[in-house]
Amino acid sequence: MKYAYYPGCSAESSASAYDATSQMVAAALGLELEEIKDWNCCGATEYFSIDSLPAYALVARNLALAGRQGTSEVIAPCSACYVNLKKVDERMGDYPQLNSDVNEALAAGNLSYTPGSVRARHLLDVICNEVGCDAVSEKVVRPLAGLTLVPYYGCYIGRPEGGFDDVENPQTLDRLLKGLGATVPDYSLKSSCCGGHMTQIGTEVALGILRGLIDLAAKLGADAMVVACPMCQLNLDVYQNQLNSHFGTTYRMPIVYFTQMMALALGMEAAELKFEEGLVPAGPMLEKWQAAEASPQPRKKKSKKALPMPEPLDGGDSG
Amino acid sequence: MTLNPNSVYGRIISELHGGEKLRSCLQCGMCGGSCPSGPDMDHTPRKLFAMIAAGQDDEVLRSNTFWYCVSCYLCTVRCPQEIPITDIMYHLKHQAIQAGLYTTDAVDFSETFIGHVENYGRAFEFGLATQFYLAHHPLGGLKMGPMALAMLSRGRLNLRPTRIKAVRQLRNILNKAKEIGARG
């Protein structure tokens, strides 16, 4: 299937590794991506706070351009872009007045957009639910065996409600990474916020949040944290040194994109996957992987006295 | 209850899609307990809602609560009354700017960001960092120096912004939207 592709501003600078590996992985999986011509910024979380109607119009321009290219689904690898595209499309459908206002604004640029005509999708959603985690794992040539990877979804994978995964305990990335052969612990902060723009306006709070996230991953023996959003990557990676000096800690936790890890497992060369863009070096993690041999997980013995554990609710529940 | 349409409460209800749900707040504290930046807010969202209901508009708009909101939507998805809390935070920022009542850097951060978007059509991380920090945290900016350098050396910061081709078209759309927004 052909998808419109919305790289988002960070693709051009801070997250070019994500953009590059997204395209490589998509090609390997047979997803046809066509970049939206002359797309503009989605406004991130900033525009909505200042002026809401221009914020809607800003995002709607991208949807209108995607529609003009003849695609009905647009893939965004960045979670914030994904949420903005989805939110604008849905709100325009829910509120007729908003729809007509936004279209009136678009008309000033000779554009128009019909709500519902272009569906926004996160890259992770398309890979796990359209291609399918099973299909991906069948394509794995070099399993990530021996690596413990912590899946970190950030806020926007399940939120706001109506996304493609559980709001509180999403599973797609867990399934994907397991399918790649990695050991994936249950990381309870998987959908906690990375602090977003707080790193810039309230550093103290942000560093505390980031420390909690990395600390739990380290306790779980993670070789790396795997993310699906440039903002999460930026905060966890770029601020890691600063938080180490602030708290006197010594974390060296590589923060990698899930597309990078997929590309590795699909047999692409690590040297081409821009791991060097991370401020925290991914080298030790890659070396460990190359040295590792798949060994069976030791099973914990249960005490005889232990009470039965309830079965998890499969598939999650969104209310 | 009849609300003063110009009060903070009245404006949330009349101007914000879904804002009327604020009336059904139970004051349970789910939002305040869930917020990642909660520890640093001068009032938790829950308390802010009580203050809004009590008509303490000036104090509400001077609060740092909504500026510390990171838009993670956790409060929104957990609220047992389905109040669109994140959107209310956006709206409070909007009201605070209009009233000229804000004390944080966040608004300048947002405005710098938007300035770039309006001028170039794309965000400009390097420009954002330099302009924002030079204006507000000259010393903090220095502290950020090594980090920016590290990013530059890894090709993760562009020194020049990318400009989209149809900047004129985008500006026309945004100006029109502002015009429509202003007429209410």
Place this chain on the structure above:
Amino acid sequence: MKIGVYTCHCGGNIAGTVDCEAVTEWAGRLDGVEVSREYKFMCSSLGQELIEEDIKEYGLDRVVVASCSPHMHEPTFRNACQRAGLNPYFLEMANIREHASWVHKDRSEATEKAMALTAASVARVRYNEPLFARLSPVNQNTLVVGGGVAGIQAALEIANAGYHVYLVEREPSIGGHMAQLDKTFPTLDCSACILTPRMFEVGNHENITMLTYSEVEEVSGYIGNFEARIRVRARCINQELCTGCGVCEEKCPAKVVDTIFEAGLGRRKAVYRPFPQAVPKFPVIDQDNCIWFQKGKCRACEKFCPTDAIDFEQDDRILEIEVGNIIVATGYDAFDARRISQYGYARYPNVFTALEFERMTNAAGPTEGNVVLRDGETQPDSIAIIHCVGSRDVRYREHCSRVCCMYSLKFAHMVHEKLPNATVYNFYIDIRTPGKDYEEFYHRLLEEGTVFIRGRAASITDATLTPEEEGKLIVTAEDTLVGRQRRIPVDMAILSTGLEPRHDSHEVARIFSISCSREGFFKERHPKLDPIATMTDGVFIAGCAQGPRDIPDTVVQGAAAAARVLSIIGKGEVEIEAAKAEVNDLTCVGCQMCIESCPYSAIEHLEERQKARVIEALCKGCGTCVAACLSKSITLYHFTDQQLVAQMRGAMDALFELVPA
């Protein structure tokens, strides 16, 4: 034709929005209206007498009362007509309260609507015909569905009055949720100790046929004359031979987690009695987990049974019974805590549900009453009790489950008693203690040192930050009385799960022709004045099947339902609705469209004459056949075409007069 119209003020309920004087005056001018009066409360005895006197004095032959819903007072005014010698079906009501005064703000709009509705009824009533309700004898047997404390109470009340009861229970034993509980609040009585004598009484009552491990599959008929089909599932135990010695259970090698009685905290065998005091005493073989049924080997129970009571060949039995009344007391389901994933139930071992904790504190439960972590050994030093799990949340259950505050207090007390050094936190939104001695119990817990934090718990995680937190569960919440976030590390968390309708309440409602309220509990006939009856005559509801309530309220409702049934049995006969369909022989073309449409197969085809005929005893008066008949040969009495068209025209004519377009 002499019609009397009576407009009711209902105090301010109607007159507050509708100009009753104007309605009265307008009605007085309608065709055929002899008298038009208004009165403050038409349903009062004075109001009724007013109608009766007018009927006699003016020789009225039709009456229209413009007041509340006919569901409320149609019987009242029909009786008034009857007392004055007028056929009760000559009455028509116009609903100007529920459908006008209560749903409109604008006085002139509401008044115009009231006028149109009244005019419609006046136009209709002239076509009303005298009908005569038939009397039907009442079968004295009663079916009670659900063997929890509500059903037990109802069954005993009726059986003790000397009438026969069939008590049907889905599980292998009666007792319901109450049998699972450890102590009852606020008196701290042992739940089993007070319930088991009642269970025993049911099991041995000469007037009670107890059908456990059974389900009602179909019900037909009407008040006084129901027929029910019950599936008695195969226990695979010959009850004539079984002594309840328990050897089979001891020898059975198949162990499974008991998700019903032990709430998942304990295990049972494939052949089992849910608990030692079970009534009846006979075990059942759970075929889904029995090794013989699944794999074709074992039969250990059979080998060891001293009385040869094991019968693998037993089949389900279908029992057809006839009863006059039915009481549905099917109880509730506990909210599934896994649905709120931020509380980590089924993710973190030391998060427990309320029912798990009930079983844990119970001396007969899996831990023999010891409060321990999931490892079965470690005693917790700190426990968080989270209120309102699944309750008071529009995304799950909007309602307050009524019992959780009190049982949470009870849990705190149990911990203080068993682990005096442990700290207990209660995270609550509001503490609700409306019951005799309930608030006093709360005060007692305050004195016992329970820590109360006002704030709905936001999440429970294993994400620790400090060495002191290591290995603990972290409960985060806003302490709303302080206005700050708090992180409370605890060893154990208990989720006070709410009460929700049974997962199959809609299917059960369908079987008994009753309906469910919005949230899925069975709907009562009137929320205030008739919380026991349903819209289907002869079917009553009791206990948590109607809505969350505690044990005393459940017992009261069970007894009340029994009283209603006994009053019907005592009367001996019931009036059956007179609205029946009839085929006009002259015009019927014998096309059989009506036969196809009838939900009750109440129409037969007379082959030799090529005509349809309604079997009166089976007809329920729905009128589906009328709408299906192409030759307009079927009349549904009291809802004839003439009557409905007249009513519609009356409304339309009034509208064109009142609100010219």
Place this chain on the structure above:
Amino acid sequence: MPEDSYEPKIIGFLCNWCSYAGADGAGMARRKQPPNVKIIRVPCSGRVSPELVLRTFMQGADGVMVLGCHIGDCHYGNGNHRTAKRFPVYHRLMDYMGIEKERLWVQWVSASEGQLFAEAVTQFTERLRQMPPMRGKLTTVPSPD
């Protein structure tokens, strides 16, 4: 709005057990709604013949509502299945008579759905306000009986 001060005249046929009780429930809960719908109680939505609907239009009604129990919840077992099956018949007849099918509103409303009832009344009234009045549209008025 096509005409000023035009208020649609609507007749609602409501089944006694679910929808009429639902409308009562709206009353008990004081769910405000426009006054346009005048309710006629029928035992079952299955009682509402296509003829009754057409005659109501002919009498000048701008809209007709037929409300019954949810499928499966019918007091008479499956009387409302008939209503559901009849739906296309209503529409074909209306089409034949030149009546827009938007003027008929069929919905399932249970006894507990007072709010849903009020919403349906509000939406239907709003919809009809956007359409011209019926009166005068149908010239052939059939004989009364």
